[in-house]
Structures are given as structure tokens and as C-alpha cells.
Amino acid sequence: METVYPMLSLFELRGFNNPGATLFQQYLKEENCPACGAKITVKSPKNAAIWVGATGSKWSDVLQCIDGLILHERVVNVIISEGLTGFIAHPLKIEKIGNKKLAEKGDPSYSIIEITGRVDIDVGQLDDVGGSVCPVCFTRNPAADNPYRWKEKRVFPLMETWDGSDFTRIRNLRWGIHYCSKRFIDLASRHKWRNFIFGQSLPGVGLWEKAPKEIDGLSYLDPLWFEKLSERVKIKHPDLFMRGFPP
Numbered sequence: 001m002e003t004v005y006p007m008l009s010l011f012e013l014r015g016f017n018n019p020g021a022t023l024f025q026q027y028l029k030e031e032n033c034p035a036c037g038a039k040i041t042v043k044s045p046k047n048a049a050i051w052v053g054a055t056g057s058k059w060s061d062v063l064q065c066i067d068g069l070i071l072h073e074r075v076v077n078v079i080i081s082e083g084l085t086g087f088i089a090h091p092l093k094i095e096k097i098g099n100k101k102l103a104e105k106g107d108p109s110y111s112i113i114e115i116t117g118r119v120d121i122d123v124g125q126l127d128d129v130g131g132s133v134c135p136v137c138f139t140r141n142p143a144a145d146n147p148y149r150w151k152e153k154r155v156f157p158l159m160e161t162w163d164g165s166d167f168t169r170i171r172n173l174r175w176g177i178h179y180c181s182k183r184f185i186d187l188a189s190r191h192k193w194r195n196f197i198f199g200q201s202l203p204g205v206g207l208w209e210k211a212p213k214e215i216d217g218l219s220y221l222d223p224l225w226f227e228k229l230s231e232r233v234k235i236k237h238p239d240l241f242m243r244g245f246p247p
């Protein structure tokens with residue numbers, strides 16, 4: 001059987017800010033964690049609405065948004081018909097478009113993706129300089145002198161906790177990053193979907209050796225992307241690819 005390496009199983013996905021969107025949502029609940037005091041907000045993906053910013057000249061396949069994954073109807077239709085798992089697509093209302101070019105192109109149809117797949121990570125791998133994660137609300141408290149970019153050494157998924165969903169979030173860390181499977185990236189490549197960025201926090205190595213300014217269809221054409229990425233990930237994390245690993 002083929003070895004499945006944790007660092008090559010899940011890939012961060014996000015949108016390039018071209019265009020970007022701000023989400024307006026109904027907050028269901030806002031409270032402070034009884035253990036660490038962090039403010040916790042619970043949001044609902046239902047009846048979500050967005051304001052689209054001034055950048056961009058085309059309605060792209062993904063809208064950059066820090067609060068959620070927002071996909072165009074043409075992407076949603078494909079992931080549903082191909083049977084991808086780990087998500088519920090909720091229709092989204094566009095309240096305002098701050099960009100004349102886009103406004104002239106009419107109202108597109110986007111959905112906010114509620115991600116239902118979950119995975120645990122090894123929080124001990126996030127850093128090795130004394131940061132902590134609250135055991136109740138999973139808010140991270142990195143050490144002040146944390147030397148790592150984005151304050152994390154690496155995000156290491158525990159594969160036995162993953163149900164294999166194509167769309168996944170981390171259960172035991174409170175942050176807004178979304179992950180997808182290799183299957184989704186291959187679909188993005190086949191359909192030449194625009195504006196996706198893959199791989200920043202996990203596997204911690206971008207899919208492209210040099211990230212293009214705008215991620216267009218041409219960037220996907222290398223059929224050996226996975227093999228080439230694997231080589232770069234192994235160079236960055238050699239200890240995770242030793243004989244006998246993963247156990």
C-alpha cells in the first residue's frame with residue numbers, strides 16, 4: 001500500500017485578494033472562555049452576506065475572505081457533482097460591490113462553504129519555544145519570542161483523527177485556516193480555476209517554487225506538481241520522512 005505522509009495529505013487553501021470580500025454575519029453567541037478568558041464568537045453561515053472590495057477585474061473562482069471560504073457557483077457545482085466530502089454550501093448575498101468593473105459584469109453567484117471535516121494536529125509541533133494552546137477553547141498563546149514565521153514551526157496533522165474529508169478544519173486549534181485534499185487541487189488544475197493559493201501553513205511549502213502574482217490556470221499545467229512539491233517538503237522537514245515514519 002502506498003505510504004500516506006501527514007505533511008502531504010492536507011493542503012491549506014485560500015483565495016488571492018483579487019477580488020477580496022468582507023463577510024457580514026449574524027453572531028449567534030459571544031462569550032469569554034472560562035479557562036483562559038479569550039473572547040469566543042460563534043457565527044452562523046446561514047443568511048451570510050458580503051461586501052466585495054475594490055480589487056480585481058473578473059469574478060474569480062474564490063474570493064479572498066478572512067472569515068470564510070467563498071466559492072463561485074461553477075466550483076460548487078463541480079465539487080458537488082464529483083462527490084467531494086466535508087462541506088455544506090450555503091448561498092450568499094452580495095450586499096455591495098466596491099468595484100465598478102465587477103459591478104458592470106452583473107451579479108455572480110457565490111456560496112460560503114461550511115467545512116465539516118475535522119482533523120487534530122500535534123500541538124507540540126506548532127513551536128518548540130514554550131507556546132501553549134488552551135485545552136478548553138483551543139485558543140493559542142504563542143511565546144513572545146517565538147522565532148517562526150506566522151509564529152508556527154509547522155502544522156502536523158494526526159492522520160488517525162482525520163475522516164478523509166476533502167474539506168477540513170483543525171478541531172484542536174482555534175483559527176480560521178481551511179484545508180483541502182489533493183483531489184480538490186487536481187480538480188482546480190483540470191478546470192483551470194483562478195485565484196487559489198495552496199499550501200502555506202500546511203505542508204508549509206507553496207505549490208509553486210515561486211508563487212505567481214496571480215494564480216491563473218497556466219500555473220496548474222505541470223502534471224508533476226505533487227511529486228515536485230513532495231521533494232521540497234522532504235527537504236524542509238527531513239525528520240518527518242525518515243525510515244519507519246509515519247509509524
Ligand SMILES: [Zn+2]
Nearest residue numbers: 033036134137
Ligand atoms: Zn480558552
